[in-house]
Amino acid sequence: xxxxxxxxxxxxxxxxxxxxxxxxxxxxxxxxxxxxxxxxxxxxxxxxxxxxxxxxxxxxxxxxxxxxxxxxxxxxxxxxxxxxxxxxxxxxxxxxxxxxxxxxxxxxxxxxxx
Amino acid sequence: xxxxxxxxxxxxxxxxxxxxxxxxxxxxxxxxxxxxxxxxxxxxxxxxxxxxxxxxxxxxxxxxxxxxxxxxxxxxxxxxxxxxxxxxxxxxxxxxxxxxxxxxxxxxxx
Numbered sequence: 324x325x326x327x328x329x330x331x332x333x334x335x336x337x338x339x340x341x342x343x344x345x346x347x348x349x350x351x352x353x354x355x356x357x358x359x360x361x362x363x364x365x366x367x368x369x370x371x372x373x374x375x376x377x378x379x380x381x382x383x384x385x386x387x388x389x390x391x392x393x394x395x396x397x398x399x400x401x402x403x404x405x406x407x408x409x410x411x412x413x414x415x416x417x418x419x420x421x422x423x424x425x426x427x428x429x430x431x432x433x434x435x436x437x
Numbered sequence: 438x439x440x441x442x443x444x445x446x447x448x449x450x451x452x453x454x455x456x457x458x459x460x461x462x463x464x465x466x467x468x469x470x471x472x473x474x475x476x477x478x479x480x481x482x483x484x485x486x487x488x489x490x491x492x493x494x495x496x497x498x499x500x501x502x503x504x505x506x507x508x509x510x511x512x513x514x515x516x517x518x519x520x521x522x523x524x525x526x527x528x529x530x531x532x533x534x535x536x537x538x539x540x541x542x543x544x545x546x547x
Binding site for chain 2: 358382424430
């Protein structure tokens, strides 16, 4: 089955760190750009970051630059998001999405609260 | 980062036609066109169209997308109860080197 499955979401204190994972299956992962997109409770979608097929190019939304790092391991068909210096406003469901958003995972919830 | 502009809500009757709009600028919508997502409450988004009017397989022919300059549109004909959802547009912004999203439109089918 063609799918993306996120994991790693948790409750974390402000200033803390968390690493999200996204496992891909059913397609050739290494042929696709992949994205992280988040959605705060009751709010709209916000693109966070993306990474080129071979991992050589990455882009980030301004609000996470210097705090979040996107990476991938094509041998493991996996995408990652290392999140440091977390803020309350980072609280959201984090989705991974392929290319133009033709495939999405079900998301993982990150809650930043003291 | 500036986002795309969508009306917060649109309401139409059953079997009517709804047209949702998404306004950006020459760096995003006017650059490579927009994509459209549908999201039902509690579910992940679903791609409806990309780069203006490319429709993934399995998407109803009642949906069509278009673009005029820096404004993209999604038209849904013959509205059904299952069309009631949130609709988001997004586009690559060549100036920001980032994806930018609209704030979303809540479509209500009366």
